[in-house]
Amino acid sequence: MAHILEELAGSLLEYDPAATVGLVKKALDEGHEANEILKEGLIKGMDRVGELFKNGDIYLPEVFMSAECLQESLVLLKPLLKGEDGGSSNITVVIGTVESDIHDIGKNLVATMLEGAGFKVVDIGVNVPAAEFIKAAKEHNADVIGCSALLTTTMPVMPEVARLAKQTDFGKDVKVIFGGAPVTEKWSLENGADGYSEDAAEAVTLVKRLFNL
Numbered sequence: 001m002a003h004i005l006e007e008l009a010g011s012l013l014e015y016d017p018a019a020t021v022g023l024v025k026k027a028l029d030e031g032h033e034a035n036e037i038l039k040e041g042l043i044k045g046m047d048r049v050g051e052l053f054k055n056g057d058i059y060l061p062e063v064f065m066s067a068e069c070l071q072e073s074l075v076l077l078k079p080l081l082k083g084e085d086g087g088s089s090n091i092t093v094v095i096g097t098v099e100s101d102i103h104d105i106g107k108n109l110v111a112t113m114l115e116g117a118g119f120k121v122v123d124i125g126v127n128v129p130a131a132e133f134i135k136a137a138k139e140h141n142a143d144v145i146g147c148s149a150l151l152t153t154t155m156p157v158m159p160e161v162a163r164l165a166k167q168t169d170f171g172k173d174v175k176v177i178f179g180g181a182p183v184t185e186k187w188s189l190e191n192g193a194d195g196y197s198e199d200a201a202e203a204v205t206l207v208k209r210l211f212n213l
Contacts, residue, residue: 008041015065034080046116050201095146096128098157103150113200130160162192
């Protein structure tokens with residue numbers, strides 16, 4: 001029975017959302033739980049996509065097409081998913097593009113990859129003031145705040161998010177991570193971030209590392 005999940009994982013590299021959704025429905029019909037389909041099918045498939053992207057074997061357009069397959073499958077699976085103790089499903093990430101910056105392609109891809117890896121993702125959009133990141137993190141009991149910027153002129157908002165996060169009592173240790181084309185790891189760590197990711201695949205690795213997953 002498990003072969004359907006392997007087929008599902010591979011389907012994310014065929015870039016056909018309808019075919020992927022069809023395999024999800026078939027797996028459900030065969031009696032697989034939604035959580036198993038997500039972890040053993042879709043997440044494994046997105047892990048492969050991430051590795052291929054990091055190795056330069058596929059490029060952003062292909063990643064976006066795989067992400068579309070994932071997103072359409074999640075529409076079907078989300079109402080069926082059951083919460084589990086431990087693992088990535090208990091980690092909530094609030095993500096947004098900082099104030100005065102309306103670029104969202106990279107941020108959207110990071111959100112999709114994190115969601116595909118089993119994290120709970122709250123996307124608060126673009127042009128988000130520093131205080132709104134903190135407000136959303138408290139509202140959603142977040143474990144991670146992810147800040148994206150594509151303009152050097154908007155990068156100073158990111159340290160402000162980190163500063164406010166360190167001053168706020170969340171009742172737990174909330175991690176702040178930075179990303180975006182002009183952002184570097186050195187600058188991020190010097191400006192209050194707990195971590196930096198160069199791309200969407202690395203963002204998944206980073207969050208897993210921060211929580212020893």
